[in-house]
Amino acid sequence: xxxxxxxxxxxxxxxxxxxxxxxxxxxxxxxxxxxxxxxxxxxxxxxxxxxxxxxxxxxxxxxxxxxxxxxxxxxxxxxxxxxxxxxxxxxxxxxxxxxxxxxxxxxxxxxxxxxxxxxxxxxxxxxxxxxxxxxxxxxxxxxxxxxxxxxxxxxxxxxxxxxxxxxxxxxxxxxxxxxxxxxxxxxxxxxxxxxxxxxx
Numbered sequence: 001x002x003x004x005x006x007x008x009x010x011x012x013x014x015x016x017x018x019x020x021x022x023x024x025x026x027x028x029x030x031x032x033x034x035x036x037x038x039x040x041x042x043x044x045x046x047x048x049x050x051x052x053x054x055x056x057x058x059x060x061x062x063x064x065x066x067x068x069x070x071x072x073x074x075x076x077x078x079x080x081x082x083x084x085x086x087x088x089x090x091x092x093x094x095x096x097x098x099x100x101x102x103x104x105x106x107x108x109x110x111x112x113x114x115x116x117x118x119x120x121x122x123x124x125x126x127x128x129x130x131x132x133x134x135x136x137x138x139x140x141x142x143x144x145x146x147x148x149x150x151x152x153x154x155x156x157x158x159x160x161x162x163x164x165x166x167x168x169x170x171x172x173x174x175x176x177x178x179x180x181x182x183x184x185x186x187x188x189x190x191x192x193x194x195x196x197x198x199x200x
Contacts, residue, residue: 047107047199048100054198055114056093059133081175082135090163092133099141102161103153112144112186113137115194119180138162139172147184 088095099105117140121128128136138158145152159169177184 044107048105048110051107051110051198052093052096052100055096055110058114058197059092059128081172082132082139084131084134087130088134090134092130092137095134096137099138099161103141103145103158105141105145106149109141109144109148111191111194111198112148113141114198115186115190116140116143116176116180116184118194119183120176123179123181134162135164135172136176138164139169139176142169142173143176143184 090098096110100110117128117136120136120140142155142158145158155169155173156166159166162169164172
């Protein structure tokens with residue numbers, strides 16, 4: 001199993017407290033457009049807030065997500081490269097916000113990331129829980145950006161904001177792509193379906 005998602009040693013390590021309220025909801029986004037999410041589109045920032053909250057609801061709805069019990073060894077082996085030895089200290093919502101903040105992620109990239117992640121999990125009944133979700137989301141996002149953005153950073157940048165070594169993110173990217181048989185085509189219907197799930 002992989003080591004825990006590590007912390008970085010610069011000022012990107014801290015997420016703005018204003019993003020999360022006591023109930024875990026994203027707040028104060030509009031007031032932080034330029035300083036935190038680096039966009040000037042109020043509608044887009046609200047859309048991203050909705051998507052992030054609903055992504056977390058999808059994870060929360062998985063009955064295995066918060067389970068700390070020992071799971072079947074075969075199930076773990078299916079997703080072993082993405083597994084952390086201990087539960088990462090950063091909550092998945094904060095982790096996604098971190099990625100959105102420093103990768104300048106668009107709402108469409110979050111949607112594509114979830115489509116690829118769903119495809120990954122459907123192939124061999126992979127388990128997503130608190131031990132694996134951080135790396136799985138990071139890698140699905142990385143692949144999404146490479147597929148659909150005109151410009152993007154190198155893997156070292158995404159490894160840094162994701163808190164894992166460069167070699168590990170490279171290996172996980174290949175593992176993820178192999179698991180989905182390099183099936184990266186996303187239909188309009190798939191996109192619209194995921195869009196409706198995450199916006200409504």
